[in-house]
Amino acid sequence: MRFNSLTVRVLFFGSIWAAIGIVAIALVISGLYRNASERGFRFLLRANLNGIINAVSMDETGELSGSPQLGSLAYSRPDSGWYWIVDPIPPAGGSRLVSASLGGEGPAIPSVEEYPFSESYVRTYPATDQAGNELVVAETEVDLGPGAARIRVAGNLAVIENDISRFNYRLFLALGLFGIGSLIINGIAILVGLKPLDHARRALERIRAGQADRLTGDFPSEIAPLASEINQLIEMNTRVVERARKQVGNLAHSLKTPIAVLLNESREFEPEKGRLVRAQVDSMQAQVQTYLDRARIAAQRGSVLARADARSAIERMIRVMGKLNREVEFSQAIETAQPRLAVEQQDFEEALGNLMENAARFARKSVVVRVAPAHPPDGAAIATGWLAVSVEDDGPGLTEEERKEALKRGRRLDESRPGTGLGLSIVAEICSEYGGSFSLETSQAGGLAARMVLPGLQAEA
Template sequence: MIRRWLPNRRSIALRLMGLAVVMVVGSLILSGIILQALFVANLEASVKRDLEAAMTRLIAVIDPSTSTPSISAPLPDPRYETPLGGRYWQIEALDTKGVARSRSLFDQQLDVAPQANGSIVHWTNKDRFHLILLSRDITIDGRPYRVTLGEDHDPIHQASQAYGWDIGRLFALMAIAIVGASWAQLQLGLAPLNRLRSAVDDVRFGSVGRLEGAFPSEIEPLVSEVNALLSEREELAQRGRRRASDLAHGLKTPLAALHGIAMRLRDKGQGDEATVLDDLAHEMSTRVDYQMRLASLRTRTGEHRESSSLNTAVLRTVAVLRKTQDGENLHWMAQLGDDPDVDIHRQDLMELIGVTLENASKWAHASIAVSTATAGAMALLTIEDDGPGIPDELIKKLGGRGMRLDQNVPGTGLGLAIAGEILDINGGAIAYSAGERGGLKVEVRLPLARR
């Protein structure tokens, strides 16, 4: 479940989500910077309007009759009279170099050149005294003056910081909400792909033969192509089975003819030649049956994987073998654990258990022990007989096609080879060793079925 919600680096969901996060975060950061800049610009514009109005009032009260600049009446804002009160004015007589300042300036001197059209400037002295200034050159009764008004920039800076923090908190919540909504939208948009994957799994494990269900129009062409491919594979498999069946039936007639020729040779007294023909016909018939069984296994397991009960297959196979000539005189002991479902087709499982138990019944003297268990993600089937056993140097040769260690025991030597083929196809393994009962011990491992 965790892996599903944490996609890997090649995931479309991760790429789209990463792009959404970058776009959302980048857009909000850029928006915050622009909004804060607009906020500061509006505050400074408001200050400029106030300074322009104050400039008009200050110019109106300048007294040009004195050599040192002076005003005939104080300005109404009390901040001009409070040292470092936040509002400041300065008047400089350009002809006499006399200077008049507001009490709020205390011991500060505004040394700013006049700006064209009375534009706003930012002024900072060595004491980090940061002001917004408006300065103009005027002439009153023929005397030149430079009039400067200023206001502290710190309140604007503090308001800008507070506004920035408020925007940051608001945009952080918005980013979380937008990213969460984007993730939900992404999951909803990719849900059809998850359904498609589940449908493919159903086909792979044999639950259905085709992709079924309603899919969006964008995915329908892919579904149609996959279904067409499945149909083509099924047709090729059916064609292969028919050709294999035709080949087998086509060979049966010549093989029967060989047996007939062998019988006529034996009637004529040519027993050796008849025996050679019988052996050749029997070997060819055995090979044909073996390849037919393998062809059936490959076709079935490659396309129709299913979940099968291991214990049920063991009990059914034992019940059948107990009625055979080799098995009716044996004591069968089954120690079955929790019923594990294995990832193998039921018919393949029956074939696998059948050939391994049949091999044990041929060699056992009196008893056969069968047990099942689970070990991690694998199911373990153990078969042990009390037969004569096999030398260690020959155990490694078991499972080879046509390998018969004792020619006196009936059989073709292909049973364990078929068991090996079944396990190779289904991801299992088989191991042979000397058993505690004196005979052969066979351990078969099969992957557990997916829950």
């Protein structure tokens, strides 16, 4: 699917938005959990700090005593990163009390200016022990009667970081699975929701391929009005084409009698004047027929129901031309499995008949009608499905200058043969009206190849 596909656009932007939302939710939840964990960690340190305050005392000599029980074996495991320390503050001269986990002097004490005490006279600061553990220390100073003491409780920051890491892993895993599942469900919902548009596209392809003449199917309420409007447009188009055909027929009928009268009257003239009048009337008749054909083609060009079976038309024209030109061998070479054209059958047969008639006049022995896939003409609205129909003979052919001259309206290179000089011009107009092209080239047998490039009909998927 291309990026300009509606399905791809919805899937792409929906997936991007879902991914952004899931990542944002994960970051917010992770941040909230970290804040809560850090608050709980600090609260635990302060609770342990209060437990030590209540468990120690100082006698009259300034000696500290007490055995705090903080309910954690980490305070008894060496270099665990969990310590408590009680230092007497001079002039008290007693010895300090420390937890069993402390294996040295303990973490350094920063200045009060760097980490001041809070309103509750407790301060926290980071530190590092001799084992390299990152610590958070809660410190306070209390008056124990005979003297004062500095009490510190240190907690290992790795504990909270490991807990946060485990939580983030589970959070991201859960949200990742949820996101993947949501994207899959979202994709399925979008594909199912847009399926009626695909049905409508296929219905239009069937109309274009000549397999249907209107949109049919059970469309949802959002698309049903569009399908109804398209069907009405097709019906209106058909009525316009039929009305144009009737008007063309009426005009041809109304002109037929006056032209016939002029031809009959010209026989009464002097031979020279009669020939002149008949020539002019013949020319007028050809011109009228050409413009009538052009009006009919223009009316039919906009019809989405225009179609022609090139194979049956070619076979029929070969049979007719073979009977009229028994000295010429007609054959066909069709190089595509579905030689069907988005052209009115009558227009294609008229163009093909003109080309085969011209080829039969100048062919020595054979005329070949070839049908093959072709590149679209420059500026074509449809990019695919074009067919080239070539009528090739083994005659003398034409030079480059003669080809240009032959395509001019009313020009005849051989005045000794019958004709009006309008055949190739009519073919070029038919090709042009259907968005195709017409050219004269050299045939494989060395004669002339008249090549029409016309829009084709794609086979039903």
